[in-house]
Amino acid sequence: xxxxxxxxxxxxxxxxxxxxxxxxxxxxxxxxxxxxxxxxxxxxxxxxxxxxxxxxxxxxxxxxxxxxxxxxxxxxxxxxxxxxxxxxxxxxxxxxxxxxxxxxxxxxxxxxxxxxxxxxxxxxxxxxxxxxxxxxxxxxxxxxxxxxxxxxxxxxxxx
Numbered sequence: 001x002x003x004x005x006x007x008x009x010x011x012x013x014x015x016x017x018x019x020x021x022x023x024x025x026x027x028x029x030x031x032x033x034x035x036x037x038x039x040x041x042x043x044x045x046x047x048x049x050x051x052x053x054x055x056x057x058x059x060x061x062x063x064x065x066x067x068x069x070x071x072x073x074x075x076x077x078x079x080x081x082x083x084x085x086x087x088x089x090x091x092x093x094x095x096x097x098x099x100x101x102x103x104x105x106x107x108x109x110x111x112x113x114x115x116x117x118x119x120x121x122x123x124x125x126x127x128x129x130x131x132x133x134x135x136x137x138x139x140x141x142x143x144x145x146x147x148x149x150x151x152x153x154x155x156x157x158x159x
Contacts, residue, residue: 012076012094034152043127058127060136087115097133
């Protein structure tokens with residue numbers, strides 16, 4: 001959304017869906033060819049580049065008690081993995097858990113895309129509900145997301 005001289009931007013803070021208005025002169029706009037769609041109903045992630053599907057992968061999503069939140073988010077930052085089970089990197093989104101407020105004393109519970117943490121068998125080829133809200137991928141699929149830049153849209157849908 002825009003108003004003359006102002007831009008409405010999404011924020012990576014609670015509550016999910018938060019926005020703020022910023023002066024247009026204070027920001028640099030960039031375009032990304034990438035878009036990630038996480039489908040909770042099919043437990044699959046699809047990566048698009050310039051509107052063309054370049055990856056379709058089974059995923060682990062939140063258990064019923066800890067659901068992965070639906071909505072329109074973005075890649076907030078990439079982080080080093082806290083342990084090898086998380087894969088080569090952790091892709092942190094702007095989404096926050098609706099059921100967990102403090103994950104392992106981090107001060108928050110951000111939704112991230114990362115390695116399987118030992119659930120490769122459960123994820124298999126069809127995906128499964130196995131996490132506390134994060135999206136788990138096979139290591140080979142996670143590696144293909146490395147090229148997706150910060151700011152790229154991440155849509156989490158339940159259809």
